[in-house]
Amino acid sequence: MNMQDLPASLTHAFARQRAAHNAGPAPEWAPRADRLHRLLRLLRGAEAALIQAIDADFGGRPAIETELAEIWPSLEAVKGALRHGRGWMKPRRAGVAKWFLPARAEVLPQPLGVVGIIVPWNYPLYLTIGPLVAALVAGNRAMVKLSELTPAFSALMQQLFARTFHDDEVCIVTGGPEVAAQFSSLPFDHLLFTGSTPVGRKVMATAAANLTPVTLELGGKSPAVITPGYPLAHAVQRILAAKLMNAGQTCIAPDYVLLPRALLQPFVDAARAEARRGHPAGLADANFCSIINQRHHQRLVADLAQAAARGTVIEPLFEGATRDDARHRMAPALLIDPPADCSVMQDEIFGPLLPLVPYDELDDAIAFVNARPHPLALYWFDRDGRRTEDALRRLPAGGVTVNDTLLHIAQDSLPFGGVGASGMGHYHGAWGFDTFSKLMPVFHQSRTNGMALFLPPYSAAMRRLLGLMKRY
Ligand code: NAD
Secondary structure, eight states: OOOSSSHHHHHHHHHHHHHHHSSSSOOOHHHHHHHHHHHHHHHTTTTHHHHHHHHHHHHHOOHHOOOHIIHHHHHHHHHHHHHHHHHHHEEEEEEGGGGGOOOOOEEEEEOOOOOEEEEEEEEEEEEEHHHHHHHTTTOOEEEEETTOOOOHHHHHHHHHHHHHHHHTTTEEOOOOOHHHHHHTTTSSSSEEEEEEHHHHHHHHHHHTTEEEEEEEEOOOOOOEEEESSSHHHHHHHHHHHHHHHGGOOOTSSOOEEEEGGHHHHHHHHHHHHHHHHTTTTGGGGGGOOOOSSHHHHHHHHHHHHHHHHTTOOEOOSSSSSSSETTTTOOOOOESSSSOOSHHHHSOOOOEEEEEEEEESHHHHHHHHHHHHOOOOOOEEEOOOOOHHHHHHHHOOEEEEEEEESSSSGOOSSSSSSSGGGGOOBBBBBHHHHHHEEEEEEEEESSSSSOOOGSSSSSOOOHHHHHHHHHHO
């Protein structure tokens, strides 16, 4: 898609941001901090409205989940950037190869310019604010495309940002896949996309036309592995906590569980007890989230039906109703060892269904994971540190939490991102600052240096020195 084929609303917004960047391409700390402070005030002032809008979009998203998994980590991201941003901006001393001493070298972080951010619907606030904080602290201008599946949230964000930011600083774009495709055709200096792997492929292809570098935060099937001897009750509690939050509509939710064969029934019993303890009202429990819309609900209904038709035993976890089709609510269920070609074992589930896959030898479990595309997250439950270390060396994954679930995402000291089919690039904390910066290498020559020796006609002394340089 050429620039002239794109809607004027997009190209004009882009041009305004580009002009503003060109007019001040290297903002000091003060304007960056000012933008972050405004973002903090926006979040604090609109907390209740944001919770309400997301609840409306889901047709039932528990307020406490929005507070815990969206508001709080968003505030943490902004506060972290305010605390450390000035330090991240500083030139970084780098070493100089011994032959060039006493010259010096440094890495100078520079803003990239105008960046694009594409946001999915499942955690619409945190997946806006996380990348936006990184873009702003690195001194960029940002255009943010929100998901068409969260219309109330998107409308509210548009209002809030219009009130808080000039649109040449941050501009919120709404619209469906067509707008999204047009958006990704803009010649951004960097594009961070969070969403599904198939759409990520399209985004990367579109960005390639402009040589726009991409960070792709994608999905996939994230396994939880319970090793022999690990306390089952603890593993079940942590796996269910992650799977039931947002009704499993979480990119790093455990997608399936690998466990010793003898633990299949004990897992089912413990999971049922745990789910009922946490959600005594079952599907009607106000602390259990709805499926985002009818289409996704029906996709999960079809997944279940297909697995059942193929002879998979399905173990519902809540007391009472297993579905409320009118309100697109689905109770969590375990699927006992579904055939490998069922959709629940092929595609990311993104809902409250959890296949249990038994293994006989732990090496079989590792081979099972490695026979599939690299996951976004891996959960390894093991009391044996040596075995854990050995396994992690053999298991490529976007990120890992050992003996718990989800928590690696909450550490801003850790890079967050996928590998292979689950994504490329990283953000969070200093990693996000670096993603949205050009780390410009600079070599400062010293007055005293031996470069004259290396000019033609090449002297015997220079040849002797080169001989020395090759040896040491
Ligand atoms: P999606 O890929 O359907 O949509 C994501 C965004 O892309 C939306 O804003 C949409 O409008 C836009 N889009 C659609 N078509 C496009 C196109 N042709 N070009 C550019 N943009 C386009 O994903 P979704 O259903 O909103 O979100 C769920 C997926 O996101 C899951 O796969 C989940 O694992 C993944 N996810 C990943 C992370 C992560 O951090 N890695 C976080 C949350 C969700």
